[in-house]
Amino acid sequence: MKERIYLDNAATTPLDPEVLAAMMPYLTTQFGNPSSIYSYGRESRLAIENARKLVAKLLNAHPAEIFFTSGGTESTNMALMAAVKDLGCLHIITSPIEHHATLHTVEYLHKTENISLSYVKLLPNGHIDLDNLAALLSTITDKCLVALMHANNEIGNLSDIYSIGDICKQYNAIFFSDTVQTLGHYPINLRNTPVHFITGSAHKFHGPKGVGIVYINENVKIHPFIYGGAQERNMRAGTENLYGIVGFAKALEIASHNYEADSTYVKSLKLYMMEQLQKHIVNVHFNGDVAGSSLYTVLSISIPRTEKSEMLIYNLDINNICASGGSACTSGANQGSHVMQAVNNDPNLDTVRFSFSKHNTYKEIDHVVKLLKDMI
Numbered sequence: 294m295k296e297r298i299y300l301d302n303a304a305t306t307p308l309d310p311e312v313l314a315a316m317m318p319y320l321t322t323q324f325g326n327p328s329s330i331y332s333y334g335r336e337s338r339l340a341i342e343n344a345r346k347l348v349a350k351l352l353n354a355h356p357a358e359i360f361f362t363s364g365g366t367e368s369t370n371m372a373l374m375a376a377v378k379d380l381g382c383l384h385i386i387t388s389p390i391e392h393h394a395t396l397h398t399v400e401y402l403h404k405t406e407n408i409s410l411s412y413v414k415l416l417p418n419g420h421i422d423l424d425n426l427a428a429l430l431s432t433i434t435d436k437c438l439v440a441l442m443h444a445n446n447e448i449g450n451l452s453d454i455y456s457i458g459d460i461c462k463q464y465n466a467i468f469f470s471d472t473v474q475t476l477g478h479y480p481i482n483l484r485n486t487p488v489h490f491i492t493g494s495a496h497k498f499h500g501p502k503g504v505g506i507v508y509i510n511e512n513v514k515i516h517p518f519i520y521g522g523a524q525e526r527n528m529r530a531g532t533e534n535l536y537g538i539v540g541f542a543k544a545l546e547i548a549s550h551n552y553e554a555d556s557t558y559v560k561s562l563k564l565y566m567m568e569q570l571q572k573h574i575v576n577v578h579f580n581g582d583v584a585g586s587s588l589y590t591v592l593s594i595s596i597p598r599t600e601k602s603e604m605l606i607y608n609l610d611i612n613n614i615c616a617s618g619g620s621a622c623t624s625g626a627n628q629g630s631h632v633m634q635a636v637n638n639d640p641n642l643d644t645v646r647f648s649f650s651k652h653n654t655y656k657e658i659d660h661v662v663k664l665l666k667d668m669i
Contacts, residue, residue: 297613298657303446303474303591303648304617308540309499315543316501319536327533328524337535344542348506351549352476354483360507360525361538365473365494367518368507369394371529372469372490375515376438377402382467383435384409388421389635390447392471395440396631409435418582419450419636423460430464437464442471443491447632447646448581449591451475458487467513473497473505477548478556478590489513493545495537499650500544504537555651560589562649562658569662570594574669580637580644590649595633595642601668602643608668609645614661617646 299307319340325333327341341361349356362368373395376382385399389412403410411433414425421441430437439461444451454470461468469490472481476491477498483491490513494505509515515528522530548555570577580593596602606618618630633644647661 295613297615298653298661299615300647300649300653300657300661301615301617302650302653303497303588303646305496305502306499306650307652308501309544309547311547312500312540312543316536316540319539324535327535328522341533341535341538344538347542348545351545352481352483352508353485354508355511357526358483358508358511360509360528361533361541362505362507362529363503363534364496364505365392365471365492366394368492368494368505369469369471370398371507371518372492372509373398373402373438373440374518375509375513376467376469376490377406377408379515380438380467380513381436382408382438384411384433384437385440386411386413386426386429386433386437386466387440388413388415388442390415390419390445390450390632391440391442392446392473393631395442395471399440409433413441415635418585419445419448419580420582420586421452421457423453423456426457427460427463430460430466433464437466438469439466440469440471442474444472444474444588444591445581445632446474446591447630448593448636449583449588450581451586451588453586454486454488462487474588474590476506477545478552478588480549480552483508483510493541495541495544498544498548501537501540504534504541506541551651556589559649559651559653562653562655563589563592565655566592566647566649566658566662569658570665573662573666578637578642580633591646592648593644593646595637595639595644596669598641598643599669605643605645605665605668609661609664612664614664617648618644 325337327337345356345359349359402408414422458468468488472491473494476493489510491508496502517528519530578595
């Protein structure tokens with residue numbers, strides 16, 4: 294079998310060998326329950342709290358503000374539910390291009406908790422219209438939650454969360470930002486970021502699946518999300534994912550230390566693929582603010598729809614190339630991307646998302662572009 298070319302790193306990334314090595318003792322000999330009081334348990338508890346301290350240090354937060362979860366989706370649910378049920382938010386402002394973890398949760402709260410719901414307008418390039426956000430907030434008298442992602446997982450647009458946070462502060466709104474695509478890919482300094490909640494998921498930056506974080510600002514006081522035990526300082530009951538938590542911290546440490554070199558290299562791959570696609574594919578279109586404020590890891594392209602283009606993801610897969618028709622959450626379903634419908638609702642275009650990591654090469658890009666040219 295031919296070696297696969299993996300260009301869907303926004304969906305998940307391969308586990309870093311250093312991360313696996315850090316996790317292995319807690320998968321084998323150091324297996325104690327962190328809630329046990331004997332030595333096995335104390336060793337496990339120490340590993341979790343050291344991981345928490347490391348994550349907090351890397352994000353310039355307090356350890357007490359970091360809570361480990363099962364991943365980005367749980368973290369998002371926890372933050373949104375808490376803002377409504379504990380902080381008294383009666384109105385939510387979000388955007389039509391949020392991850393479904395946000396959209397489906399706010400729709401649920403709208404229906405079951407009688408929460409008012411507004412969607413901020415998008416600019417032609419897919420960015421949030423900050424003037425419209427301020428205008429919306431100026432008309433809302435109820436306590437408001439603003440739920441806007443840092444970077445879009447399908448088109449890669451990168452939002453100015455500092456400006457969004459300042460607008461929220463001006464109108465005394467709670468600000469939640471889904472940072473799943475940026476945590477581990479950009480330096481985040483939570484001491485100077487005006488945000489109440491952010492989220493992260495280890496498998497987006499070469500860590501293990503099934504573990505994430507929610508950052509809850511120290512000034513925010515909420516009730517537990519899961520009841521039944523005192524784990525995560527009474528906020529999330531259940532035996533902790535010990536080796537996952539250790540892996541999360543190690544992956545974030547590696548990503549933070551190698552940020553300059555890795556981000557420069559990965560961005561060069563994205564720019565190279567753009568150049569090669571423009572050179573070899575007629576009428577190729579790039580989605581989002583691709584040359585401006587955009588994730589260096591994501592490139593979303595659209596091409597004119599033909600009989601061949603409609604089978605593009607399938608044909609790429611046959612040729613051992615892993616890419617996505619949008620987000621991994623919807624690409625397996627027979628439905629269009631809600632993001633593409635919001636930013637470029639053209640039924641005559643087919644969309645493919647390529648997303649890169651430090652493991653990809655220029656040679657792989659050349660091979661994919663050549664195959665695309667032959668297919669189209």
